Amino acid sequence: MAFFLAVSLNFFLPRLIPGNPVKVLVSQMATGGVQSDALARIYDNYMREFGLDQPLHIQFLRYFANLFRGDLGTSFMLYPGKVSNLIREALPWTVALQVPTILVGWIIGNVLGAACAYKGGKFDAIAFTSALAVSNIPYYCLAIILLYALAVSNPIFPVGGGYSFGSYPELSLSFLLDALHHYTLPFLSLTVVAIGGQAIGMREMALYELTTDYVHYSKALGLSDKKVIRYVFRNAMLPQITGLAISFGTMMGGALVTETVFSYPGIGSLLFTAIRQTDYPLIQGCTLIITVAVLLANFLVDIAYGFIDPRIRAAQLGER
Amino acid sequence: MKNLLEAQNLKAYYRLVDGIQIRAVDGVTLELRPNEVLGIAGESGCGKSTLAAVISLTHNPPLHVIDGEVTANGFDLLRLPKEQARREIKGKYISVVPQGAMNALNPTQRVRNFAIDMLQEHQPDMTKQDAVDLARARLQELSLPERVLTSYPHELSGGMKQRTVIVLSTLLNPKVLIADEPTSALDVSSQRAVIRLLMTLLDEQIITSIAFITHELPLLRQVADRIAVMYAGKLVEVGTMEEIIFQPQHPYTKALMGSMLVPERHVREQRIEGIPGVPPDLKNPPAGCRFHPRCTQRIEWCTQEEPPPKTVGDRTTWCWLMH
Numbered sequence: 001m002a003f004f005l006a007v008s009l010n011f012f013l014p015r016l017i018p019g020n021p022v023k024v025l026v027s028q029m030a031t032g033g034v035q036s037d038a039l040a041r042i043y044d045n046y047m048r049e050f051g052l053d054q055p056l057h058i059q060f061l062r063y064f065a066n067l068f069r070g071d072l073g074t075s076f077m078l079y080p081g082k083v084s085n086l087i088r089e090a091l092p093w094t095v096a097l098q099v100p101t102i103l104v105g106w107i108i109g110n111v112l113g114a115a116c117a118y119k120g121g122k123f124d125a126i127a128f129t130s131a132l133a134v135s136n137i138p139y140y141c142l143a144i145i146l147l148y149a150l151a152v153s154n155p156i157f158p159v160g161g162g163y164s165f166g167s168y169p170e171l172s173l174s175f176l177l178d179a180l181h182h183y184t185l186p187f188l189s190l191t192v193v194a195i196g197g198q199a200i201g202m203r204e205m206a207l208y209e210l211t212t213d214y215v216h217y218s219k220a221l222g223l224s225d226k227k228v229i230r231y232v233f234r235n236a237m238l239p240q241i242t243g244l245a246i247s248f249g250t251m252m253g254g255a256l257v258t259e260t261v262f263s264y265p266g267i268g269s270l271l272f273t274a275i276r277q278t279d280y281p282l283i284q285g286c287t288l289i290i291t292v293a294v295l296l297a298n299f300l301v302d303i304a305y306g307f308i309d310p311r312i313r314a315a316q317l318g319e320r
Numbered sequence: 321m322k323n324l325l326e327a328q329n330l331k332a333y334y335r336l337v338d339g340i341q342i343r344a345v346d347g348v349t350l351e352l353r354p355n356e357v358l359g360i361a362g363e364s365g366c367g368k369s370t371l372a373a374v375i376s377l378t379h380n381p382p383l384h385v386i387d388g389e390v391t392a393n394g395f396d397l398l399r400l401p402k403e404q405a406r407r408e409i410k411g412k413y414i415s416v417v418p419q420g421a422m423n424a425l426n427p428t429q430r431v432r433n434f435a436i437d438m439l440q441e442h443q444p445d446m447t448k449q450d451a452v453d454l455a456r457a458r459l460q461e462l463s464l465p466e467r468v469l470t471s472y473p474h475e476l477s478g479g480m481k482q483r484t485v486i487v488l489s490t491l492l493n494p495k496v497l498i499a500d501e502p503t504s505a506l507d508v509s510s511q512r513a514v515i516r517l518l519m520t521l522l523d524e525q526i527i528t529s530i531a532f533i534t535h536e537l538p539l540l541r542q543v544a545d546r547i548a549v550m551y552a553g554k555l556v557e558v559g560t561m562e563e564i565i566f567q568p569q570h571p572y573t574k575a576l577m578g579s580m581l582v583p584e585r586h587v588r589e590q591r592i593e594g595i596p597g598v599p600p601d602l603k604n605p606p607a608g609c610r611f612h613p614r615c616t617q618r619i620e621w622c623t624q625e626e627p628p629p630k631t632v633g634d635r636t637t638w639c640w641l642m643h
Contacts, residue, residue: 217424218434220378221489222410223441231426238428310428310472 006291011063014283015056021076021278022046050076063284072288073281083285086270094259094266097183098251101190106244109198114233116199117206128203135196140257143189147261150185157185160263186262190255194247201243205236238309242301249297252290324496324529325352325375325414330388332374342602344370346553352496357522357530359544361537363599367553369419369500372533376416376498377405392496412442415494417486417502424485425473431484432469435491442492458487462520479510483517490521495528503539515543537580541565546634549573552600552610559635570639572611609640617641
């Protein structure tokens with residue numbers, strides 16, 4: 001249900017952007033000095049080709065039908081490039097950037113947050129304040145600051161791109177090193193923010209858990225701090241898992257700004273250019289991927305929760 | 321046989337911001353003897369739970385012990401290194417049934433696993449199977465269902481949860497069990513079951529003595545051997561159950577008994593009186609006897625000097641009228 005609603009929105013929203021994409025396409029050709037009646041014919045041809053001459057509801061039905069056949073259509077701006085191919089090329093870059101970022105940020109953030117809550121005192125004051133500061137910097141600001149500090153004024157890392165100009169994606173050591181070199185800044189800018197956010201959430205949860213009766217009781221019976229921390233960490237983690245899943249769900253679109261700042265060749269950059277060119281099929285393709293990712297992540301969380309939290313398992317089985 | 325637990329002139333205050341202190345326990349001297357149930361009674365806020373926290377070594381800031389000592393098993397508990405207290409006292413010599421035991425169990429852990437953790441903590445060479453067997457045997461001995469071992473806390477009823485907590489607390493046969501309002505959140509039949517369980521633990525010599533903290537005097541009438549009555553952070557009267565319930569001497573104890581509902585003939589026609597006034601603010605307790613502002617029998621002395629203890633036989637009273 002959510003899926004159909006989202007897919008319909010994916011269809012209609014781009015079409016609300018003012019401007020006719022085909023006109024733009026054709027007018028770009030006009031600079032080449034083509035006759036005006038020829039331009040009109042090209043225009044008609046494109047309109048037919050993309051199905052834009054049909055009324056909106058026919059377009060919608062066609063879009064749906066094609067979707068079920070796994071056909072995402074043809075890009076306007078990169079004609080005759082297939083949307084599915086474009087996405088297939090961009091997807092690995094986004095996944096390679098986001099999955100490690102999210103995992104590293106999540107793990108370090110949670111450990112840091114739990115340590116803050118447990119240790120308290122100076123350690124907490126310093127770590128918690130830095131986490132607050134870092135997580136409140138908009139991540140694109142941090143990206144721009146990093147870009148300026150480590151690429152422009154001290155050119156340690158490249159300014160942008162996924163790999164050096166002139167090289168071609170292949171499985172060789174030199175290419176991987178090159179890609180890693182380009183990878184560092186976007187990775188850093190996203191991870192630092194993620195650590196901050198996760199640490200704050202975890203600290204709050206762990207602080208709450210530390211005041212619960214079961215913690216006092218376990219300590220009163222002489223359980224070691226190590227064991228009590230294990231209980232607290234595990235229980236405080238539960239809501240954090242939702243956070244992890246949401247991060248995974250939104251990772252496709254979440255990096256839009258970061259990818260744009262670093263001209264990283266992922267889904268974010270692709271979507272950004274598609275929107276600027278009102279490339280309906282490409283926008284639809286990108287937003288579809290995002291939709292699927294969000295829904296899938298939520299689904300997996302619901303399943304995972306059943307395994308992790310016995311209270312929820314009982315509720316799901318109707319024992320309560 | 322020596323006393324199992326002794327508190328000497330114990331003072332424990334809550335330290336708030338701005339240097340304000342709440343004198344929740346202010347000079348309490350009390351002993352727990354072998355083979356007895358010692359009831360500690362008083363109104364809300366009289367310091368009885370604070371006392372329980374200190375003698376079970378479960379107190380946390382902002383509660384600080386200011387003065388006095390607690391001795392048990394030859395140890396000066398308050399000066400014992402934390403790690404040693406954890407290994408040698410907690411759960412092993414002194415155990416607790418906490419106030420609000422409803423949430424005392426980790427909600428995401430089976431009871432069995434907590435029993436394993438707790439037993440292995442104190443007996444590291446015990447295998448998991450041995451630990452589970454021990455817990456199962458104990459449940460059988462106390463005629464509780466074995467299924468609690470494989471249950472999560474939310475799968476148990478309130479009364480069963482409370483009894484499970486008591487069984488877990490006494491797995492290591494502690495000498496002293498400190499039970500802080502163990503029945504206050506339960507319905508009457510679950511209360512009875514809990515009391516019966518505690519009595520069985522004493523009869524079977526699994527535990528030696530209980531300090532039973534409650535505001536319900538009728539309950540103490542059923543279970544206690546001796547009763548200590550607290551008021552505003554201090555003891556006012558300590559004596560045997562019969563002495564305290566049937567021949568109270570201190571005006572506060574009398575007033576407390578007067579406000580209690582007992583299903584007995586002579587009480588039936590009697591009007592139940594509350595105690596006029598409110599307990600004092602423990603930030604700034606009254607001088608002299610702390611009960612004097614509410615006392616109907618006060619004499620001049622009461623407002624000026626604290627009454628010293630007067631001991632006759634098993635009973636000690638802190639009241640100028642006794643001198």
